[in-house]
Every structure is written in structure tokens, then in C-alpha cells.
Amino acid sequence: MPFDVLPEDVLLSILCLCDVYTILTVSAINKSLRHIASSKQLWLSLVQDSTFRAALDLPPPDPEELGSHSTEELIDFVKSSVIGPGPMWPRGCSSATVTDLELPLDEMGDRPAFRLLPGARYILLHSITQAKLYIYDVWNARRVWEHAAEDHTICQIDLVPGTSIARVFLAQPVPVDYSEQHTLHIEEVDFTTGLSRQTFELGFPTSSFGTAYAIVGDYFLCTMLYSLVYDAKIELIPGHIISTYLESSATYHQILAITRLDAFTTYWQPLTEACLTAQLKREPPTTPITVKTALGYDNRPLGTRSVTVHLTVTPNALRRGAYNVDVHGGEIAAPETIMGKISNFITVNRTPSPARQALLSYRFTPTLSCKGECQLRLISGQRVFSTTETSFPRTITQWSGGSIIVPYRQQEWPMRRVPKYVK
Structure with a gap:
């Protein structure tokens, strides 16, 4: 039918x-x-x-x-x-309306560090004086989760789309002999009921924990110290790993790579202390990249050996399951011409020009089947001096007295259309 x-x-x-x-x-x-x-x-x-x-x-x-x-x-x-x-400044450039929501925190006694989570509904607070992490629902100023946390605790949160479920990863330092070891812990939290349950505990402190880490769904990924991908930028999305890394060839191109998670299934092993130690000692496996592209703008590579690029991945609002991938970094300068060298020699006090940077925006559409092909498409590329030129935040969270104010900026409603009458 x-x-x-x-x-x-x-x-x-x-x-x-x-x-x-x-x-x-x-x-x-x-x-x-x-x-x-x-x-x-x-x-x-x-x-x-x-x-x-x-x-x-x-x-x-x-x-x-x-x-x-x-x-x-x-x-x-x-x-x-x-x-x-659009931009907030100069005044009059934006036709946005602003909705301010207030989160009173007078009982905290200090001004904890805060971070608005993706989606701008939940906010993570870290109070050093109380040695605790808190998550609040900004929409109703309700505390939905808290957990003991020492200073220098690393916290990463995955919000399951369309639900009130979150998975919280914690790496807490072990305050013993300044060993720089961490305990790794993951728990699942229901923001509606406030109930939580532990889903993972490493079981032993580790000093091999790196600084690049991500969590999504049932997966947690981190780079290990001294590994060959330690300097990579990594983001996890359902079913895939998105990363940037420096190509090891003589060209030193920055590469944007996307890999299916199930491509690593042959390397998955039970996580024990002995197994972890053995994996760190052996050569890393060849990364089974699904799709990749060299990063560059105007025929110039993006990034250098000393300057890495910045990677941002956000859900695409128009296509469910698709993602916006933004890569921002400095361009490798073109070889200087003879006339340029003469000009530099004559102009002694010449003010140096600002670094050339570029912002590349891609759309990544995963495939629903194992045999289908993913799509990574370059949507736009432009030269910028900083990300603030093209990044117009919809929320700029700030302190006001004993409260955190979260202003939501959105486009004004279009003018009401006057119906046309036929004479």
C-alpha cells in the first residue's frame, strides 16, 4: 500500500x-x-x-x-x-530577544566554577570549599545531582538526547604522596528522580590517564600518556570517533578523521591493571579510519607542528543524527617572495600582520548500516582573526550577586503576516 x-x-x-x-x-x-x-x-x-x-x-x-x-x-x-x-555588539546589530533565568546560590558560601552543559539547560558547578560537584536544572533552579569531588577533579558529562538521563565520568586525584594518580568512575543519573547508579569503576588508581577524553552512551574514550595520539583532539558521538591529528609525513598536514567505533572491536579486551599495562607497552594498532580529509584553506594547510587546531562538534538542528564539525586553526604561511623580503628589509619598524587563521565548517552524516558510506561535507570555509568573529553564543552565563544569570538569546519572532484579500 x-x-x-x-x-x-x-x-x-x-x-x-x-x-x-x-x-x-x-x-x-x-x-x-x-x-x-x-x-x-x-x-x-x-x-x-x-x-x-x-x-x-x-x-x-x-x-x-x-x-x-x-x-x-x-x-x-x-x-x-x-x-x-547574530552578534551582540555593536548595539543594534542583533534582532535577538533575551530570556534571563536566575539560579540563586547564596547557600554555597563561595563562587564555584561553573560550566553550562550542551543544550543550555543544565549547569555543572564545582565548589572547592565544599569539595563537591553539583548539577542544577537552570529552567527551574533545582539541584538534580551532587557528588564529592576534590580539587583538580576531571568531570565529563554525556546527556542522552531526548531524555533526562546523564552519564557522568569522574577522574579524581589520589591524595597520596603526590603520585598524580587518578581513580576513574562512571555513574548514570536520572535528573527527574535524582537517583543514580554506578556503571563503571576502574578498581585501581592509574597514572596513565591522559588529558583528551570523551564519553557518549555506553562508551568512554581517553588517550593515555606517552601514546602516539596524545596530542589529538577527540570527540565522541554515537557510533563514531571524530578526531584531528598531525600527519606524520614530511608535509605535516592536520587531518580530520572519523572512525566507526565497531572498527575497534577486535582490540577490545577486559579492562584490568595487567591488561592496561600490556596495552601501553605494545605498539598501537593501525587506526581503521572510515573517512578523513586534509585540513586546509585557500590551498594552504591548517595548523603547524607547534600549534594544534580546535575541534568543536555539535548536533545539527535540521537533520537528526547529523553533526556540525567546526575546525579552527592557523594557516601555514606561504613562502615569502623576493619583493616581500626586500620590503621587510627596508621597513624596519613594520608592524607584524596578525596571524592568518581559518574556520572550516563540515557536516557529518553517519550511516545507519555497517556497509553504508558516511558523508563528510565541507559547508563553508573563511579566513578569520579569531573564533569570536563567527561564533555568536546564544548564552553568556555570568555572576550577579549570589546568583548565576543565564541569558538565552534567540531570534525575534517574525512580524505577523497580514492576510491578503482578493478584491
Whole structure:
């Protein structure tokens, strides 16, 4: 039976499970489904979807306010939200509205270090005086988790999309003889109930723990000290490892590489102290890279032997399961010409030009099958002096008295459309 002959309520329920890209594609190529793909109920469901809002760091939805807008206004709001609110300065450049949420912390007694987690709903606090880690729900100022933590504790958190479940990785220093050893611990936390359970404990202190680490789902990845990939930048997404590393050939190109996690299954072993020691002593296996590309802009390689690149991976708001991969780094200078050398010799007090840097933006679309091909596509590349030129944060968290203020910046609602009347 053809898909488009199903009852409208069934088709609407199916489309409510789709992402923005799929809905827009369906409405563009299938005339019989265009009516359902343009229904207000569908776009209301999309605008309030937690995964969509988390990808764009949007504030909590207001169902009553959203319901007052037409379908066309909801679609325009989705498009403008994906583009972003633009820069804050100079004044008047941004047409964004700001929603401030306050997190009172007077009982803390100090100003703990804080970090807003991806999605901008939860915030991680580290109080040195109380030797504790806290996670608060910014939307309702509720404490959802706490854990004892000494100074120099390393904490990484994975928020499971579309749920209130988080997995927290902790590497805590062992305060014995300044051995620089860590205990590794992972627990799963339900932010709704506040209940947590331990899912992993290394069982012995280790001094081989590196500084590059990531956690996602049921996987935890870290580089080990003295390993050949210690200087790599690593990000984990479901089913894949995204990394940058310096090519060992004479060209010293920076490489962006993506590898399927299941490509390492032949190397997985039970994690014991003896097994870990043996793995560190032997030569590392050849990395089974799924897809890779040399990083460069305007025919110049990105990064140098002494300067690494910066890697950022975020969910794509339009395509569910796809990711935005941004790589920022300095360009390797082109060979100086004879005229350039003469100019430098004559101009003694010449002010040096700022370092040339580039920002490359990719879209990575994983495959759903083991045999399918992943897609890594370069979306844009531009020369910048710093990431602030193109990075316009939607939230700039700050202290105010004894509270943390989280301002959510979003695009203003489009002007209401005046219906056209036919004379």
C-alpha cells in the first residue's frame, strides 16, 4: 500500500517523529503530503521538541505563546533560529530577544566554577570549599545531582538526547604522596528522580590517564600518556570517533578523521591493571579510519607542528543524527617572495600582520548500516582573526550577586503576516 494513502492522523504522527529537513523535503516533492507537512500541529510539535531546542540552546518553550502564532510564523521562527541571533555588539546589530533565568546560590558560601552543559539547560558547578560537584536544572533552579569531588577533579558529562538521563565520568586525584594518580568512575543519573547508579569503576588508581577524553552512551574514550595520539583532539558521538591529528609525513598536514567505533572491536579486551599495562607497552594498532580529509584553506594547510587546531562538534538542528564539525586553526604561511623580503628589509619598524587563521565548517552524516558510506561535507570555509568573529553564543552565563544569570538569546519572532484579500 502506498505510503501517502494512509489516514491523515497516521501520517501526521509519523511526520512528528521526523526532523526539519525531512519535513521540508516531503512538502517540496510530494503534493499529496504537502497539506499535512504544513499543518500547525506538526510545527508546534517540532518547535517544542527537546532535541531541537537543545541543539540550538533555546529557553524553555511557552506552549500558550507558541499556540498564538500561525504555521507560517512557526516555520519562519525555525529557520531564523537555525541561522542564529547574530552578534551582540555593536548595539543594534542583533534582532535577538533575551530570556534571563536566575539560579540563586547564596547557600554555597563561595563562587564555584561553573560550566553550562550542551543544550543550555543544565549547569555543572564545582565548589572547592565544599569539595563537591553539583548539577542544577537552570529552567527551574533545582539541584538534580551532587557528588564529592576534590580539587583538580576531571568531570565529563554525556546527556542522552531526548531524555533526562546523564552519564557522568569522574577522574579524581589520589591524595597520596603526590603520585598524580587518578581513580576513574562512571555513574548514570536520572535528573527527574535524582537517583543514580554506578556503571563503571576502574578498581585501581592509574597514572596513565591522559588529558583528551570523551564519553557518549555506553562508551568512554581517553588517550593515555606517552601514546602516539596524545596530542589529538577527540570527540565522541554515537557510533563514531571524530578526531584531528598531525600527519606524520614530511608535509605535516592536520587531518580530520572519523572512525566507526565497531572498527575497534577486535582490540577490545577486559579492562584490568595487567591488561592496561600490556596495552601501553605494545605498539598501537593501525587506526581503521572510515573517512578523513586534509585540513586546509585557500590551498594552504591548517595548523603547524607547534600549534594544534580546535575541534568543536555539535548536533545539527535540521537533520537528526547529523553533526556540525567546526575546525579552527592557523594557516601555514606561504613562502615569502623576493619583493616581500626586500620590503621587510627596508621597513624596519613594520608592524607584524596578525596571524592568518581559518574556520572550516563540515557536516557529518553517519550511516545507519555497517556497509553504508558516511558523508563528510565541507559547508563553508573563511579566513578569520579569531573564533569570536563567527561564533555568536546564544548564552553568556555570568555572576550577579549570589546568583548565576543565564541569558538565552534567540531570534525575534517574525512580524505577523497580514492576510491578503482578493478584491
